[in-house]
Amino acid sequence: xxxxxxxxxxxxxxxxxxxxxxxxxxxxxxxxxxxxxxxxxxxxxxxxxxxxxxxxxxxxxxxxxxxxxxxxxxxxxxxxxxxxxxxxxxxxxxxxxxxxxxxxxxxxxxxxxxxxxxxxxxxxxxxxxxxxxxxxxxxxxxxxxxxxxxxxxxxxxxxxxxxxxxxxxxxxxxxxxxxxxxxxxxxxxxxxxxxxxxxxxxxxxxxxxxxxxxxxxxxxxxxxxxxxxxxxxxxxxxxxxxxxxxxxxxxxxxxxxxxxxxxxxxxxxxxxxxxxxxxxxxxxxxxxxxxxxxxxxxxxxxxxxxxxxxxxxxxxxxxxxxxxxxxxxxxxxxxx
Numbered sequence: 001x002x003x004x005x006x007x008x009x010x011x012x013x014x015x016x017x018x019x020x021x022x023x024x025x026x027x028x029x030x031x032x033x034x035x036x037x038x039x040x041x042x043x044x045x046x047x048x049x050x051x052x053x054x055x056x057x058x059x060x061x062x063x064x065x066x067x068x069x070x071x072x073x074x075x076x077x078x079x080x081x082x083x084x085x086x087x088x089x090x091x092x093x094x095x096x097x098x099x100x101x102x103x104x105x106x107x108x109x110x111x112x113x114x115x116x117x118x119x120x121x122x123x124x125x126x127x128x129x130x131x132x133x134x135x136x137x138x139x140x141x142x143x144x145x146x147x148x149x150x151x152x153x154x155x156x157x158x159x160x161x162x163x164x165x166x167x168x169x170x171x172x173x174x175x176x177x178x179x180x181x182x183x184x185x186x187x188x189x190x191x192x193x194x195x196x197x198x199x200x201x202x203x204x205x206x207x208x209x210x211x212x213x214x215x216x217x218x219x220x221x222x223x224x225x226x227x228x229x230x231x232x233x234x235x236x237x238x239x240x241x242x243x244x245x246x247x248x249x250x251x252x253x254x255x256x257x258x259x260x261x262x263x264x265x266x267x268x269x270x271x272x273x274x275x276x277x278x279x280x281x282x283x284x285x286x287x288x289x290x291x292x293x294x295x296x297x298x299x300x301x302x303x304x305x306x307x308x309x310x311x312x313x314x315x316x317x318x319x320x321x322x323x324x325x326x327x328x329x330x331x332x333x334x335x336x
Contacts, residue, residue: 012306014084021079029072070324077317085309099200100156101136102189103129104144106207107172108180111237113208121237122170125206128287130164132204135291142192145170146185148177148213155192181214182207186221186232186266193230201230202272204290208238210262222266231272233290234263238276 013019111122133141140156141163153170154163182205189203203225211218225232260276267274273293275286 010088011309012086012088014086016083018079018083022076025072025075025079067324067328070320070327074317074320074324077313077320081310081313081317085313086306087309088306099136099202100140100142100193100196100198101201102142102144102156102192102203103133103167104146104150104185104189104203104205104207105129105167105170106147106180106182106185106209106237107145107170107174108147108178108209109172110208112172121208122172124284125237126167126170128284129204129206130167131284132287132291133160133163133167136160140196140198142189143167144185144188144192145174146181146188147172147175148179149175149181150185150188150214151175152188152192156196177213179213180207180209180211182209182211182262183216183218183221184214186218186225187216190221190224190228190230194228199229201228203230203232204235204287205232205263205266206235206237207263208236218262218266219269222269225266225270230270232266232270233272234267234274235286236260236263236274236276 105125107122111125112120114120137160140158141160142152142156143154143163143166144150145153153174154166157163185207186203186205189205193201193203222232260274264274266272273290275289277286
């Protein structure tokens with residue numbers, strides 16, 4: 001809770017002595033109200049007021065007193081502007097600059113298998129990936145898709161709307177090569193991240209198979225990631241993998257173990273995490289957990305960003321004053 005409060009922007013003022021005039025403004029307001037109640041203002045009586053009200057010239061008390069509140073609001077805004085207010089936002093250097101993340105998403109045919117609520121693994125992965133992209137507003141995020149081979153679908157970008165659109169359009173038809181080239185996908189992601197100047201880089205790998213093709217083994221790619229300070233988060237998206245039930249050869253359970261061990265090792269080697277999800281909702285929780293872990297890593301030198309509010313307050317005061325003048329000389333015209 002204390003960390004959450006520390007992230008709330010604060011207001012600073014350079015000349016707080018201007019606020020000493022606030023009691024005088026309150027006193028003047030109360031004095032004018034007192035004179036008004038005593039009837040100290042000159043009044044000109046007009047005959048036939050009821051007819052004027054019936055004709056639509058009457059106004060409620062709230063509307064009648066609106067110009068008064070507009071004037072006092074104008075004075076208060078001018079007074080606040082003279083105090084030199086500034087908006088103070090405290091951020092770590094990494095938070096202000098964001099991190100670089102490459103999403104490596106498996107689009108093989110097996111990802112079309114529908115698990116539990118009738119949602120395919122690929123659809124669940126696309127949904128949480130899209131949510132992750134739209135939530136990380138300060139981060140540059142890219143997308144690598146892979147099957148028997150892989151390629152960059154989108155380089156690192158801050159245009160998250162376009163990236164989310166590309167994620168929505170993913171399908172196995174993008175790549176014709178059969179197999180699952182996990183090592184190749186990691187290597188492509190690393191090549192996109194190596195040229196980045198960010199001190200915080202990560203790869204989020206989502207797959208439901210084992211590496212069975214490609215020229216680079218996942219362990220070799222993980223060593224390169226470690227050398228370049230890039231973390232790998234590996235997500236086994238096989239909610240109800242066929243490997244959990246022994247196939248015709250009886251090798252199903254062994255296949256699942258090999259998948260888990262491979263993904264666990266590359267995640268552990270690079271300082272990332274391994275996740276095995278059991279259903280589509282667990283996929284959402286998994287990506288949310290990665291999001292929290294990366295945010296906790298965003299430590300370092302705290303930067304304070306200040307932006308003056310003088311002109312915003314003056315412009316707001318002028319708008320109120322303009323509304324007051326227009327109303328006082330048209331609909332709320334008073335005689336005398």
